[in-house]
Amino acid sequence: MLSPAEADALFLSLSVAARSVAFNLPFAVLVAWLLTRTRFTGRTLFDAFVHLPLVLPPVVVGYLLLVLFGIRGPLGGWLHENFGIQLAFTTTGAALATAVMSFPLVVRSIRISLETVDRGLEDAARTLGAGPVDRFFSITLPLIAPGILAGAVTAFAAGLGEFGAVITFASNIPGETRTLPLALYTALQTPDGDSLAARLALISFTLGLTGLLASEFLARHLRRRLGRA
């Protein structure tokens, strides 16, 4: 049904998107928590910084990642020397670029659900003997689970299609960083690539629709469990 190149691109896209979500979630929960529950100087600037990927051209994000995480960049050089990890021009790098791009979406989704959590429940947990970390994991986290899930699904769906940042930071290597949109772009550059491009577009379309439906279904299920249906 799928040619090896198509299967590669599909599998890579899924893998990159999944890994980008895994990168994202812990940091996004932390940043959302900092932005809703704490007051510190420079908070507004920090907030703006977190949202930058939404307004910057993706190519700029890819370029900045190259500067920072390229093999001669300050962070990339350090990672390479100490751990032998290379990010630029690798699948992991593609996932990192995708994660940075979708980070603001995830933070926003988690932040909205954090703001609706009744702080009185955390107070109640405190009188019942729960410390701050315990309260977070036993009360706050389950209550914001729908928001985290919604953010994760959105980030996953958006990550399937990330183009600019990936091609700039991770390049367009078949089987390594050539995800669906990159494969589609390559097909369009190739003579006789039209039918391949159409097939890839259809795959993207199906994936996106499935993702959105699955997210709606899951969110409904979670809301029902929390009695907010």
Add this chain to the structure above:
Amino acid sequence: MLTVKLTKRRGDFTLDMEFEAPTPGVTALFGRSGCGKSTAISLIAGLLSPDAGHVQVDEDVLLDTQRGIDVDARHRRIGVVFQEARLFPHLDARGNLEYGLKRLPRGAAQPIRFDDVVQLLGLDVLLSRRPHELSGGEKQRVALGRALLRQPRLLLLDEPLASLDAARREEVLPWLERLRDSLAIPVIYVSHQFDEVLRLATRVVLLDDGKAVAQGDIATVSRHPALRAIVGPDAVGAVVSGVVERVDGTGLAQLRIGDALLHVEHDAAAAGQRIQIQVLARDVILATESPHALSVRNVVPARVVSITPDVGRAVLVELDIGRTSTLLARITAGAAQELSLTEGMQVWALIKAVSLRGHVFSVPAR
């Protein structure tokens, strides 16, 4: 003994109160909304920090700002039931009940057992339900159980019935009475409904504008001028207690109060039982001669203690009915003048038995 001394400024509201409560025993914090009741509860529970204060339960000092002691709320072992239940929506009733139980220090004594609480509060059929499947009254029962299973040294009930309608309130009150009579945990009961206070508490602390303006047993506080200001003129009435001497078949009980024998409507009374009644000041009629040929069941000889101006053109007459029992009567200033009422004068207080309906409460065992 629970001793509380707290100062806290919040905007232009200042809470500055000091009160004591017996342990065990049920003490009501009574006052209008906005008088600082809930703030006081948060401060005692340790959810808010005071500007200065001292909180001590028996030997244990939980807060002493002078000595730098401020035990965190989670280590205070104070059970709190909030107005809105605050059950955890992602846990079923059992999960909620066990939340505090699971977080007890290792090896901590557990005199209050899960099964006992479930039985005491009738929770067995609710255990597997989630909070959104519970009625308001059921939620508060679960919240009560959850607080009890924390093995608290003190229980704070912050208007647990205020968000319930009258029918649900009547559904929860008996459980609260059961709890009071079967457990030796001191309770602070916050309320702005005086009938709840009468039903549950033995001691009352009156709060007004952030201050404890009066405190004492119910009979004393029921005659305090500050209470009149809070409950409004129509709800003013002395609380007196007495022993049921006889119950006749018609639902009337004879109650020995002071030197008098009072007839009250009370179906549930048994001879020998101690009950208290609130006699509303507006329901008491005064006569200067012993009246006869009247439908009124209760004619109580009394002596005028004081006559003070009350709302409008009325005066409030304080009456000694013997054995340190006191009644209040509201009459018009004109009537007082016509009868030439003076302090020390012998009068008769007339109280219709039916007017006492709904104002009869059993006296807590403690």
